[in-house]
Amino acid sequence: MTYKKKNQIKNGEKTRRDFLNILLSGGFIAWVGAVVYPLISYLRPPQVEVVKVNSVNIGKITDMDKDSGKIIKFGNDPVIVIKLSDGEFRAFSASCTHLDCIVQYRKDYGQIYCACHNGRYDLHGRNISGPPPAPLAKYEIAIKNDEVTVYKPSA
Amino acid sequence: MKETFNKKIYNALNERFQLDNLVSFLKHKSVPKYRNTIWYYFGGISLLLFIVQVATGILLIMYYKGSEDLAYESIKFINAKVSFGWLIRSIHSWSANLMILAVFVHMFSVYFLKAFRKPRELTWYTGVILLFLSMGFGFSGYLLPWDQLAFFATKVGTDIAGQLPFVGDFLLKLLRGGEDVTGATLSRFFGLHVALLPGVFVVFLSLHLIFIQRQGMSEPEDWKNKKESEKTTIPFFPNFTVHDLLIWLIVINILAILATFFPWELGPKADAFVSAPVGIKPEWYFLFMFQSLKYIPAKVWLIEGELLGILGFGLAGLLWVLVPFWDSKTPKGKRNKIINYVGIFAISFIIIFTILGYLLD
Numbered sequence: 452m453t454y455k456k457k458n459q460i461k462n463g464e465k466t467r468r469d470f471l472n473i474l475l476s477g478g479f480i481a482w483v484g485a486v487v488y489p490l491i492s493y494l495r496p497p498q499v500e501v502v503k504v505n506s507v508n509i510g511k512i513t514d515m516d517k518d519s520g521k522i523i524k525f526g527n528d529p530v531i532v533i534k535l536s537d538g539e540f541r542a543f544s545a546s547c548t549h550l551d552c553i554v555q556y557r558k559d560y561g562q563i564y565c566a567c568h569n570g571r572y573d574l575h576g577r578n579i580s581g582p583p584p585a586p587l588a589k590y591e592i593a594i595k596n597d598e599v600t601v602y603k604p605s606a
Numbered sequence: 607m608k609e610t611f612n613k614k615i616y617n618a619l620n621e622r623f624q625l626d627n628l629v630s631f632l633k634h635k636s637v638p639k640y641r642n643t644i645w646y647y648f649g650g651i652s653l654l655l656f657i658v659q660v661a662t663g664i665l666l667i668m669y670y671k672g673s674e675d676l677a678y679e680s681i682k683f684i685n686a687k688v689s690f691g692w693l694i695r696s697i698h699s700w701s702a703n704l705m706i707l708a709v710f711v712h713m714f715s716v717y718f719l720k721a722f723r724k725p726r727e728l729t730w731y732t733g734v735i736l737l738f739l740s741m742g743f744g745f746s747g748y749l750l751p752w753d754q755l756a757f758f759a760t761k762v763g764t765d766i767a768g769q770l771p772f773v774g775d776f777l778l779k780l781l782r783g784g785e786d787v788t789g790a791t792l793s794r795f796f797g798l799h800v801a802l803l804p805g806v807f808v809v810f811l812s813l814h815l816i817f818i819q820r821q822g823m824s825e826p827e828d829w830k831n832k833k834e835s836e837k838t839t840i841p842f843f844p845n846f847t848v849h850d851l852l853i854w855l856i857v858i859n860i861l862a863i864l865a866t867f868f869p870w871e872l873g874p875k876a877d878a879f880v881s882a883p884v885g886i887k888p889e890w891y892f893l894f895m896f897q898s899l900k901y902i903p904a905k906v907w908l909i910e911g912e913l914l915g916i917l918g919f920g921l922a923g924l925l926w927v928l929v930p931f932w933d934s935k936t937p938k939g940k941r942n943k944i945i946n947y948v949g950i951f952a953i954s955f956i957i958i959f960t961i962l963g964y965l966l967d
Contacts (some may be wrong), residue, residue, distance in 0.1 A: 490665075493694055495664060
């Protein structure tokens, strides 16, 4: 076997060394791929199936005081239910549209309030002051035989 | 263009961190080349497997839940739902076992090559501590899936610790977080496995590696009277490093094959009110001790047999660890055959009792 010296190799000619380099670096890249692909798939959390909730019963009309609000679990989502001073029920998504904090009903303001950054919504869920960029999503209320049920708004 | 760019970076770093010293150090570092050079790779293999353990362990923590109610379910979730979750768990379990094996081979080779002799006593001691920590990793990690085998292995293991005189009762409660193996034990073992042990391990591992870099590779006994020119060595960098990498590649392949084709199993969930399954055994690296305890009669004179066995192993272990102290011949350049006999006895004992443990119930 004779090896050509460096200066004897013509331009563009492939040498044994080039071949090995391609083989090794190709193999290395393939190996990295074989490690990185499972790694990234592993890190992506699998979809956890959540039982789909379409309605939640929150008890009798009399269970809630007038002029008060409470947070209920609607599947995985927090929902704020407000009983106005005239006895009317309203429900909104309780996740602030600003940065996802959970809002509360403030009797003293007569408004929905987000404590994180002083966001305020009126009692129709409209953002009226502070940073929230959008209104709270509305949920529907149905009252049957004095039982209050919160419904997901029909899309 | 590229060359000068790399050069520039090197110069900039060199100016700040004096890389030249490091480079000349690496250039001069060499490894003795003779018939036993093969054994010099096992420390590196152990290190590789430890790195694999850290990487896969971090991945497992992302889904594992260390509580009595959720641990088993979270492992099931990793096995069944997470993409490649079964693979990561299988690699972690296999790599743990291979690491213990590599550490044992490393220790015995260092022992027989008398690499523990002056000036390398501290490297030996830190190595022994690393072995014990590795076994601690194995023991604590074994409980985490919270399956039946794990539960009983931990019951038995902590019970043995509880039989030690004076400190036994305290140790038992300390390990279990109460009288029995419960969720409290799981929490403690989880903390040990992912926080305390890794922290302590890294400290001793760093010392171990610094000692080796500082003193260079141990040379065989009979090189003592050789002239420098008669010694055959290979440079640590790049020759030995390239060999090292090649061996790492082989080990990674073995690991991948084992983990893929023999995925680690998960038994039924631990239940404190279910009988121990027939033929239950500890992990293989504890098996020789477990098996030999079975042969000791319940009472020897006035001492309980079990306790005698445990103390015996403790004493033997201590003598083994302290070998640099009682080996007075080797440092003087004489052959110390007793060392070899003791080592051969230890290996035969471990192998015979491990086999017995597997063959007999």
